Amino acid sequence: MQRIGMVIKLNADKIDEYKRLHANAWPDVLDMIKKCNIQNYTIFLREPENLLFSYYEYTGDDYEADQAKMAADPKTQEWWSVCMPCQKPLDTAKEGEWWVEMEDVFHLA
Template sequence: MQKMGMVIGINPESIVEYKALHAAVWPQVLATLQKANIRNYTIFLREPENLLFGCWEYHGNDFDADMAQIGEDAETKRWWRICGPCQQPLASRLEGEHWAMMETVFHMD
């Protein structure tokens, strides 16, 4: 199992909509994440900086293949088309990233 964290900006005018969407995530989107070995997924909001911090546990053996599987799911693509405009990717993210992945510097069980 690998714990992973990521960050992205959020448009201030989209915060209410984003919270409402995530209060009732579509079942197919959740099932796709589960199938791709994602567990214990949480998103936090930091205002007034308007940052979203996401963290999850990855329980698979091939992260790239599992992420590709998520990206191929039609319902997840539809979800992203709705949520994507709410988000502001960081200028410092790596090529190919939407959410910027973060380095683990401390963990306590």
């Protein structure tokens, strides 16, 4: 199992919309997340900085292939198209990078 942590900014004027979207996440998108070997997926919000932190556990054997499978899914692409306007990459994100992966420095099981 691989633990993944990522961070991105949330636009202040989109906080309520983002919360509403995720309170009613689309079943097809949730199913695709599971089909791509992701479990225990959680998104946290830190205000007033408006930072989103996501955590999930990857249980598959080929992370890149599962991520590509998810990215190719039309329903997931549609979901991202409504969520992405709420988000803003960190100033330190690389070209083309959206959610930025974080280093796993400590874990207590």
